[in-house]
Amino acid sequence: xxxxxxxxxxxxxxxxxxxxxxxxxxxxxxxxxxxxxxxxxxxxxxxxxxxxxxxxxxxxxxxxxxxxxxxxxxxxxxxxxxxxxxxxxxxxxxxxxxxxxxxxxxxxxxxxxxxxxxxxxxxxxxxxxxxxxxxxxxxxxxxxxxxxxxxxxxxxxxxxxxxxxxxxxxxxxxxxxxxxxxxxxxxxxxxxxxxxxxxxxxxxxxxxxxxxxxxxxxxxxxxxxxxxxxxxxxxxxxxxxxxxxxxxxxxxxxxxxxxxxxxxxxxxxxxxxxxxxxxxxxxxxxxxxxxxxxxxxxxxxxxxxxxxxxxxxxxxxxxxxxxxxxxxxxxxxxxxxxxxxxxxxxxxxxxxxxxxxxxxxxxxxxxxxxxxxxxxxxxxxxxxxxxxxxxxxxxxxxxxxxxxxxxxxxxxxxxxxxxxxxxxxxxxxxxxxxxxxxxxxxxxxxxxxxxxxxxxxxxxxxxxxxxxxxxxxxxxxxxxxxxxx
Amino acid sequence: xxxxxxxxxxxxxxxxxxxxxxxxxxxxxxxxxxxxxxxxxxxxxxxxxxxxxxxxxxxxxxxxxxxxxxxxxxxxxxxxxxxxxxxxxxxxxxxxxxxxxxxxxxxxxxxxxxxxxxxxxxxxxxxxxxxxxxxxxxxxxxxxxxxxxxxxxxxxxxxx
Amino acid sequence: xxxxxxxxxxxxxxxxxxxxxxxxxxxxxxxxxxxxxxxxxxxxxxxxxxxxxxxxxxxxxxxxxxxxxxxxxxxxxxxxxxxxxxxxxxxxxxxxxxxxxxxxxxxxxxxxxxxxxxxxxxxxxxxxxxxxxxxxxxxxxxxxxxxxxxxxxxxxxxxxxxxxxxxxxxxxxxxxxxxxxxxxxxxxxxxxxxxxxxxxxxxxxxxxxxxxxxxxxxxxxxxxxxxxxxxxxxxxxxxxxxxxxxxxxxxxxxxxxxxxxxxxxxxxxxxxxxxxxxxxxxxxxxxxxxxxxxxxxxxxxxxxxxxxxxxxxxxxxxxxxxxxxxxxxxxxxxxxxxxxxxxxxx
Numbered sequence: 001x002x003x004x005x006x007x008x009x010x011x012x013x014x015x016x017x018x019x020x021x022x023x024x025x026x027x028x029x030x031x032x033x034x035x036x037x038x039x040x041x042x043x044x045x046x047x048x049x050x051x052x053x054x055x056x057x058x059x060x061x062x063x064x065x066x067x068x069x070x071x072x073x074x075x076x077x078x079x080x081x082x083x084x085x086x087x088x089x090x091x092x093x094x095x096x097x098x099x100x101x102x103x104x105x106x107x108x109x110x111x112x113x114x115x116x117x118x119x120x121x122x123x124x125x126x127x128x129x130x131x132x133x134x135x136x137x138x139x140x141x142x143x144x145x146x147x148x149x150x151x152x153x154x155x156x157x158x159x160x161x162x163x164x165x166x167x168x169x170x171x172x173x174x175x176x177x178x179x180x181x182x183x184x185x186x187x188x189x190x191x192x193x194x195x196x197x198x199x200x201x202x203x204x205x206x207x208x209x210x211x212x213x214x215x216x217x218x219x220x221x222x223x224x225x226x227x228x229x230x231x232x233x234x235x236x237x238x239x240x241x242x243x244x245x246x247x248x249x250x251x252x253x254x255x256x257x258x259x260x261x262x263x264x265x266x267x268x269x270x271x272x273x274x275x276x277x278x279x280x281x282x283x284x285x286x287x288x289x290x291x292x293x294x295x296x297x298x299x300x301x302x303x304x305x306x307x308x309x310x311x312x313x314x315x316x317x318x319x320x321x322x323x324x325x326x327x328x329x330x331x332x333x334x335x336x337x338x339x340x341x342x343x344x345x346x347x348x349x350x351x352x353x354x355x356x357x358x359x360x361x362x363x364x365x366x367x368x369x370x371x372x373x374x375x376x377x378x379x380x381x382x383x384x385x386x387x388x389x390x391x392x393x394x395x396x397x398x399x400x401x402x403x404x405x406x407x408x409x410x411x412x413x414x415x416x417x418x419x420x421x422x423x424x425x426x427x428x429x430x431x432x433x434x435x436x437x438x439x440x441x442x443x444x445x446x447x448x449x450x451x452x453x454x455x456x457x458x459x460x461x462x463x464x465x466x467x468x469x470x471x472x473x474x475x476x477x478x479x480x481x482x483x484x485x
Numbered sequence: 486x487x488x489x490x491x492x493x494x495x496x497x498x499x500x501x502x503x504x505x506x507x508x509x510x511x512x513x514x515x516x517x518x519x520x521x522x523x524x525x526x527x528x529x530x531x532x533x534x535x536x537x538x539x540x541x542x543x544x545x546x547x548x549x550x551x552x553x554x555x556x557x558x559x560x561x562x563x564x565x566x567x568x569x570x571x572x573x574x575x576x577x578x579x580x581x582x583x584x585x586x587x588x589x590x591x592x593x594x595x596x597x598x599x600x601x602x603x604x605x606x607x608x609x610x611x612x613x614x615x616x617x618x619x620x621x622x623x624x625x626x627x628x629x630x631x632x633x634x635x636x637x638x639x640x641x642x643x644x645x
Numbered sequence: 646x647x648x649x650x651x652x653x654x655x656x657x658x659x660x661x662x663x664x665x666x667x668x669x670x671x672x673x674x675x676x677x678x679x680x681x682x683x684x685x686x687x688x689x690x691x692x693x694x695x696x697x698x699x700x701x702x703x704x705x706x707x708x709x710x711x712x713x714x715x716x717x718x719x720x721x722x723x724x725x726x727x728x729x730x731x732x733x734x735x736x737x738x739x740x741x742x743x744x745x746x747x748x749x750x751x752x753x754x755x756x757x758x759x760x761x762x763x764x765x766x767x768x769x770x771x772x773x774x775x776x777x778x779x780x781x782x783x784x785x786x787x788x789x790x791x792x793x794x795x796x797x798x799x800x801x802x803x804x805x806x807x808x809x810x811x812x813x814x815x816x817x818x819x820x821x822x823x824x825x826x827x828x829x830x831x832x833x834x835x836x837x838x839x840x841x842x843x844x845x846x847x848x849x850x851x852x853x854x855x856x857x858x859x860x861x862x863x864x865x866x867x868x869x870x871x872x873x874x875x876x877x878x879x880x881x882x883x884x885x886x887x888x889x890x891x892x893x894x895x896x897x898x899x900x901x902x903x904x905x906x907x908x909x910x911x912x913x914x915x916x917x918x919x920x921x922x923x924x925x926x927x928x929x930x931x932x933x934x935x936x937x938x939x940x941x942x943x944x945x946x947x948x949x950x951x952x953x954x955x956x957x958x959x960x961x962x963x964x965x966x967x968x969x970x971x972x973x974x975x976x977x978x979x980x981x982x983x984x985x986x987x988x989x990x991x
Contacts, residue, residue, distance in 0.1 A: 092859055096863070096868070099866070100866065100868075105868075107852070181855060182855050182859060185816055185819070185852070185854065185855045186859060186863070188852075188853075189852075190847045190848075190850075190986060193986050197816075197855075200819055201819065201979065203718060204716070204718040204719075207718070207721070207722070207746050207750070209722075277886060293661065297658075297661075297662075339722065342723070342727065347727055347731070350662045353662065426715075429685070429713070429714065429719075430714075430715075430719060430723075433712040433713060434711060434712070434713055435685070435689060440685075441689075441690075444685045444689035444690070444691070445689075446858040446862065447684075447715075447856070447858045448686035448689065449861065449878070449882075449940075450691065451858070451862045451865055451866075452865075522660075522663070566660070566661075569660060570653075570660045573656050573659075573660060574652065574656040578652065583652065584648050587646075
């Protein structure tokens with residue numbers, strides 16, 4: 001068995017660890033109520049399906065607007081930042097913004113999908129922009145020169161070539177929405193019960209952890225099966241970015257500015273209310289700088305872990321079963337995954353600073369893989385094969401061919417993971433003994449009436465998360481330049 | 486790198502005596518830093534008390550006294566953290582012989598700071614330390630029995 | 646230069662981690678550490694915890710360390726997993742619905758606190774010798790003054806058309822106030838009628854939030870006109886925000902009561918210190934801190950007098966009998982609730 005096989009098995013075990021561990025820890029006393037489970041699954045599925053579809057359609061439309069600006073241009077950068085804005089905020093703030101702007105808000109399936117779409121379509125747009133550039137650059141120019149019409153190009157090239165990317169991104173949003181907890185409960189109306197709610201109920205009220213693990217396992221198997229069916233066919237190779245005028249369309253910019261502007265405005269109103277509170281200054285305690293430093297440490301360490309994890313996956317690829325596993329893998333519910341990490345070893349001192357990044361990496365690495373890492377790697381496969389047949393070693397292929405081409409994407413994805421880590425409180429609350437980060441402090445404020453102070457505090461999260469994101473995006477570009485042959 | 490560490494004795498052997506002085510000073514700083522770390526230097530406002538006690542009689546210029554009383558004493562914990570961090574940095578740098586020149590500069594700044602905020606009993610000690618830091622930085626004491634030699638050999642420049 | 650900056654960064658980062666580590670594990674250095682498991686809004690910077698800690702550390706020659714959890718369910722699980730190895734000495738923040746679960750999952754020390762001079766409404770909560778309440782509150786709907794011409798005065802009034810999709814509730818499966826609401830309706834109307842009422846309420850509810858904070862956020866953001874919260878909630882806005890716009894509603898039906906309990910696990914290491922901390926929390930000084938920071942009623946007499954809390958305590962009409970339901974009973978009610986919410990999202 002060579003090093004790559006060992007690493008592959010190690011990674012798979014790392015991902016499966018929570019399931020294996022929890023199944024040995026908790027006794028499964030009774031089988032789940034099938035009827036209850038079925039309708040919870042139906043609810044989860046329908047809301048996740050609609051949310052993913054909506055996010056994909058709007059995301060692709062918005063990405064055409066992002067393409068219409070030059071890569072380094074201010075307008076494009078502005079739109080990109082707008083698109084990523086919801087990722088920097090806790091979900092409750094986005095939910096409140098959506099509810100503020102749509103009154104009366106359509107509760108139920110439409111409501112859930114709307115909120116999920118608002119949360120995700122910007123990220124989809126950014127991901128799609130990069131994908132379109134590297135996949136269709138050359139073909140678009142050729143079609144443009146040959147005189148193909150926009151409609152013709154869209155139906156005969158755009159959709160067929162990007163089919164697999166669409167599927168990956170669809171699955172990425174689908175999985176996120178399938179496991180969504182707060183949104184279905186708040187805007188789901190009378191029947192807003194999903195599998196995730198059932199899992200939480202088992203943990204919180206019944207204390208039946210065995211049943212919760214079984215539900216999480218069933219959820220994961222379900223997603224795994226969907227992904228297994230969905231992915232077939234090759235991915236086209238990467239191309240040089242050239243002329244994309246045939247598909248550029250600025251109308252999506254209106255969508256981005258309208259939706260993100262509404263969120264930003266609602267957030268700014270909250271900030272203003274927070275600042276004008278008579279006790280606004282009370283959030284600036286001596287713990288604040290420690291929490292800020294803690295957030296930086298968590299953000300950077302999660303980013304580094306995810307960056308290394310993504311590179312490790314790149315090194316271990318291609319391997320059919322391994323890729324199938326990563327595409328279909330869904331981490332168990334946050335509470336379950338975190339408790340499995342909590343049980344192992346001590347939890348004092350600096351240990352939370354090790355365990356929290358590990359847990360967040362465990363929870364987000366598979367999402368990052370679906371967010372475009374898999375297609376990125378598949379697109380480089382032909383280059384790797386050529387190099388291999390010409391006698392290059394796997395290490396050489398990785399360092400000289402794969403790494404320089406994928407490091408920018410890895411930087412972007414790990415930057416996103418760092419952003420999530422900066423705003424996290426669900427994982428940290430279980431694994432840390434006290435408020436270590438701004439996210440945790442924000443949650444503490446919210447749980448004690450101080451919503452406006454929480455919004456004020458979250459502005460610091462936005463700053464720190466922005467810095468972490470910039471660090472990874474910038475750092476990966478530097479690495480690319482250094483390692484380019 | 487390890488080879489260069491020992492190789493330096495052969496090629497920059499004339500600096501060997503001064504590198505012993507460097508390592509000794511590093512050890513001294515490490516000991517001081519550990520005593521502070523294990524004690525209550527970071528948890529009790531001893532530093533603030535010390536500053537409040539000696540600042541009026543200190544040789545420090547007026548602007549420093551104003552700055553110390555308005556910023557350093559209220560934020561004594563941050564100041565204590567920075568001082569301790571710098572002491573550890575000097576200690577590790579001197580023992581390993583890594584980035585000795587810029588660290589010597591830091592050492593001088595640290596000594597000047599301590600000179601301003603400490604009582605007259607340690608005045609002579611800090612003045613002597615300033616001279617030693619100056620010499621260590623001047624000759625580039627990390628080039629012998631230190632990692633600086635590795636970088637000096639490859640890159641040259643004033644930092645090693 | 647780059648080497649130098651990186652070197653300094655590594656040293657300072659290492660020192661930062663070491664200091665963090667030390668402040669967490671300083672217990673070994675002489676003085677004993679009392680480890681208190683509690684929920685975040687109590688132990689956090691703005692809660693009652695830090696003031697109680699300061700007060701206690703003045704006289705105990707010890708250190709108090711809080712270990713946080715997001716809610717009592719997670720705290721109990723944490724206590725089970727790492728309580729013994731970490732040396733948990735006291736658990737704060739269980740409500741009456743958690744007690745049965747807590748008793749079945751852990752062994753607890755009997756508390757000998759003697760005769761406590763508590764309010765009449767608190768006496769039913771003293772039946773358990775392992776747990777003692779440290780504060781209590783009644784739960785009701787909170788509204789904004791002048792937003793509606795007629796505010797509801799009974800549960801049935803909530804079904805009026807004015808409140809359609811205007812009530813923010815918590816889901817009992819994920820939130821303790823939500824469970825209180827369910828229990829309140831069932832106790833006030835009887836089980837069958839109560840669930841029929843809840844069925845009708847479904848069309849009135851704006852949303853079933855997963856947590857109290859989310860429901861309250863919806864209310865303060867004016868998404869909902871009513872929120873199920875504590876009778877004392879308006880006092881927070883009055884004292885801290887100088888905002889007198891909020892009002893807690895009086896209902897014909899006696900209001901649900903929430904007690905917050907504390908208990909000492911059998912495996913405690915500093916059991917005497919834990920008992921002393923319990924005594925501090927029940928002392929006039931401790932009760933005052935809890936009342937003013939947690940915005941809940943004190944359990945002991947002689948603390949709230951001449952404050953707005955006392956006036957409010959006079960006004961509210963809590964349920965006479967506070968029963969501590971068994972886990973099976975809680976499960977049964979939740980099952981019925983889940984059935985009520987069964988169906989496809991549409």
